[in-house]
Amino acid sequence: MVEALTIVLAAGLTRGWRSSLAGVGAATAALAVVVAALGPALTLVPIDALRLVVGGLLLVFGLQWLRKAILRASGYKALHDEDEIFTRELRDAETAAHEERAGLDWYGFTLSFKGVFLEGLEVAFIVLTFGSTQQNIPLAAVGAAIAVVLVAVVGVLARAPLSRVPENSMKFAVGVMLTTFGIFWGAEGAGASWPGGDAMILGVLAFVLVLSFVSVVVLRRRRVVPVTA
């Protein structure tokens, strides 16, 4: 969401707020349709099948996030820099050709739409998966909506990309959580029973945390040790 705010700010400042906010509105409506359409359908799926699919998808997403976070923490990948992304988006938006469609600056509209929709799709996915496995999609949607409003309010107040948000640490935490729930639900959905029941989720969390920190330490050491021929 922080990344979406950066894109919307760049589009609004360079291409006009009307087109940019229209893009935000259209993307938000599209995301609401995705959640509203898939939400009720997911409640009809048997819980074990749902946990298998949801667990698998969460694991795939979680491992992607975790992989990037570990590579960033160990110095193999550049840290996410919102200021740099903002500068790049501003430069691109300033140099793009002006094309008007439906009374809107098309570049500003599509830039905001794509930024919010693509970033929001991950949020919608998390809302649907966590909400459906706990059989409370509205509550999960409310949680996501509060987070969106919070980021938007802070963005309006700051009128600058949220570069002070510890985004890299937050992404590490999200990767750990997605992987933890992915392992837990995926195994349950595949027919395994966890010793200790739901309490074992803390054990899985500890396992993923240790695995992640060990990976960071190993990669950091590998990076500083000079390679000899």
Place this chain on the structure above:
Amino acid sequence: MRRFGRFWWDFVVGDDWVAAAGVAAGLALTALLAAWWVLPLAVAVVLAATLVRATR
């Protein structure tokens, strides 16, 4: 249509297909053995494999 498929492939599978394939294999093995320890072990192996591929 091709771009649509590409978008979903990138969205779900991401940068490294090994992670997605490893997760599918881990889930299949868990279903086969009905053992809780298979998936954490599979995740450890898949994470290590995908990190090695990224830093090679």
